[in-house]
Amino acid sequence: MIKPIKYLSLLFVISFVNCVSAQIKPDLASDAPKTLAIDGRDLQKNYNLIVANDADKSRALKSLTKKADKLLVEAHLYSVMDKKQFPPSGDKHDYMSTGPYWWPDPTKLDGLPYIKKDGLRNPTYYDISDSQEIDKVEDASLSLALAYYFTKESKYANFTSKLLKTWFLNPETRQNPHLNFAQGIPGLNTGRGTGLIETRDIYRVLDAAILIQDSPNWSKDNHLALKKWFSDYLTWMLESPIGKDEAKAKNNHGTFYSEQVIAMALFVDKPEIALNEIEIFKNRMESQLKPDGSQPLELARTKSWNYVNMNMFGYYLIARLAENANIQLWNQQISEGKNMKKTLEFIMPYLKNEKVWEYEQIQKISYGETIKILKYASRKYNNPEFEEIAKKIDLKNYQSEINELTF
Numbered sequence: 001m002i003k004p005i006k007y008l009s010l011l012f013v014i015s016f017v018n019c020v021s022a023q024i025k026p027d028l029a030s031d032a033p034k035t036l037a038i039d040g041r042d043l044q045k046n047y048n049l050i051v052a053n054d055a056d057k058s059r060a061l062k063s064l065t066k067k068a069d070k071l072l073v074e075a076h077l078y079s080v081m082d083k084k085q086f087p088p089s090g091d092k093h094d095y096m097s098t099g100p101y102w103w104p105d106p107t108k109l110d111g112l113p114y115i116k117k118d119g120l121r122n123p124t125y126y127d128i129s130d131s132q133e134i135d136k137v138e139d140a141s142l143s144l145a146l147a148y149y150f151t152k153e154s155k156y157a158n159f160t161s162k163l164l165k166t167w168f169l170n171p172e173t174r175q176n177p178h179l180n181f182a183q184g185i186p187g188l189n190t191g192r193g194t195g196l197i198e199t200r201d202i203y204r205v206l207d208a209a210i211l212i213q214d215s216p217n218w219s220k221d222n223h224l225a226l227k228k229w230f231s232d233y234l235t236w237m238l239e240s241p242i243g244k245d246e247a248k249a250k251n252n253h254g255t256f257y258s259e260q261v262i263a264m265a266l267f268v269d270k271p272e273i274a275l276n277e278i279e280i281f282k283n284r285m286e287s288q289l290k291p292d293g294s295q296p297l298e299l300a301r302t303k304s305w306n307y308v309n310m311n312m313f314g315y316y317l318i319a320r321l322a323e324n325a326n327i328q329l330w331n332q333q334i335s336e337g338k339n340m341k342k343t344l345e346f347i348m349p350y351l352k353n354e355k356v357w358e359y360e361q362i363q364k365i366s367y368g369e370t371i372k373i374l375k376y377a378s379r380k381y382n383n384p385e386f387e388e389i390a391k392k393i394d395l396k397n398y399q400s401e402i403n404e405l406t407f
Helices: 004-021 040-051 055-074 123-127 130-151 154-169 193-199 203-211 220-239 241-247 252-267 271-288 304-323 340-351 368-380 384-393 401-406
Strands: 096-098 181-184
Touching (some): 040 055, 040 130, 040 401, 055 154, 055 401, 096 123, 096 130, 130 154, 130 193, 130 203, 130 401, 154 203, 154 220, 181 193, 193 241, 220 241, 220 252, 252 271, 252 304, 271 304, 304 340, 304 368, 340 368, 340 384, 368 384
Parallel strands (some): 096 181
16 A cells, blocks of 8 residues: 555655656746737646646647757847848848738739739849848747747747847847838839738747746846837837838738737736737727628638738737737727627638638638637637637648747
């Protein structure tokens, strides 16, 4: 017969071994992290499931650490200084890109000014590296920071801190906090408000920084410096002519302008700005939606499925961000019964194969953002059917490490 004290000791040993086998150190008193776009309670729940050897979450962690270990070996410390071109300012610290859907005018000898071909990406867009590299900073920093959160292995936080310091903080390599020269059109302008769409995933950087706050190589001063960078960028978004121009956008560009303002305002402790932008976003939904949940401005695009789902994901992401300010948007009703749930109802017949997408779509349909939308909806509307549909339409994406571990 095992005595009670020995029995409890044995349970502790078993629990500890299980933690190690799941690549996690036991953390019996951990609180949910105060992440913004990711719900920290979901992270804590998934952490506990991994400790309990949940098969799906453990498999996702293995996939995440494999990706993170590869990043440690292969990832570059990306910087705006990597680009070969100089922006119009002559300062390489300024972010720069060209409009992706703009092409030389074949009727002009010099091709200027460029003309638009909606949905057709000009391959020369990739000649300037800033847009590709900031995407890599956003993706790599979040993946590594999540690996750190779930394993507590400092190597992941250390590299995350290097990525963030290189792009945002170090004087020799940092980006200046503006996008004055984003998505310029040769022959027309050197930058547009439209270019702000290129930082729509910057929320990943904010959550990554929050997740590594307790690590040795990311000091309080580093975190404050990053907050200062984003405070300056937020001010530029709100006050610059280019930022104000994007704020007026009526389609997905307006949605993701609001998303960025809300995320950054929360990160830099300016809740009044976040609250104001949430009210502006409600008006955006009003103007963008029809009562049936359709989005006419996105349906008019040549890649209508992509843009409908992209804009819808923006809605759901903003609703998640708004929870940090104790505001619930999931069932927010505006005129004529419009709400963000209706946008999902609009695409459901297509997801269930009850209807074929009848709008212009010059590219193969994909479901990357759709999966995230369905995962949000399953929880927020307490409907497991959404989760099941997500599994059916794209199981590989559904089971990706980020989706498994952040929802």
